[in-house]
Amino acid sequence: MCAEDGPPDGADVTEYKKASHQAPLKGRSEAARFYMYAIIKTGGKQYRVQVGDKLKVESLAVEAGAQVTLTEVLAVCGDEGLKVGTPVLAGATVTATVLSHGRGEKVRIFKFRRRKHSMKSGGHRQNYTELKIEAISA
Template sequence: MYAIVEIAGQQFKIEKGRTIFTNRLEGDVDAALVFDKVLLTDDGGTIQIGAPGIDGVSVNATILEHLKGEKVIVFKKKRRKGYKKKNGHRQYLTKIRIDDIVI
């Protein structure tokens, strides 16, 4: 059984027990979350497609930790002009565990 869910503006294919990294979500560690914007479910070959979401279906999750992602280096240069600029960025992430898909 799996589902396609929209979390923080992104779509994820989730299954029970799976952990995923999303953009930073509000809430403390070990807090329970409920996502009700489910776009598609597959329950052993029975597929439900929402338009845009499926009513009555939700996903329960738990926040495991808040962390920062890998460092991304942004380097800009214009040749023969002496212009160089180096900048770094680390995205704030939340690690969540999918507890249950309620149909």
Template sequence: MYAIFVDGGRQYRVEPGMELDVDYRDIAAGENLKFETVLAVGAEDGLKLGAPTLDGVSVSASVLGMSQDKKIYIQKFRRRKHSKKRTGHRQKNTRIRIEEIAGV
């Protein structure tokens, strides 16, 4: 069984027991999250599609902790001006584990 849900403008295809990174939330490790904007659910009996979402279906997950992406470097260079600038950014994420897909 799998589900497709929306979080932070992105769509995720998940199955129970799967671990993934979502946008950062200030939540302690061990707490639970519930995603209620489920677009589709697939099982042995077929695929259920929402229009646009499925009513009464949710995906619950537990928070494992915080993680970070690789550092991205941004460079600005102005030719013939002896001017350059280099900055970096490292995105924070929340690592979650999918526990169950409820309401199917």
């Protein structure tokens, strides 16, 4: 079922409950249509996204404020039910806006060899791109 996480903020809970217990997905109310989601793949990782979500993905070579079309859509759940690709859905896209680029938290690395007076310290900060999901089309 697509509506797993509960009603969105401001949505009528009784309308959501009615919609989530109806059998075919086509006759659902507007409260249940907020739950269209997609599973996308970018940067070697998979993300479950809905319209309006903000997420940090591996760094993309795109300017801040630009629109990005993600074509590696693995699955889409919406009015027509769940569609799963093999491995990707043909013609399905997710459109997102690049909000910013940044660097993640520092991960400390410490290598130590006992009895050798040998220590090595280092760190790593992963670059990321923050996206806001604008549209999902199947």
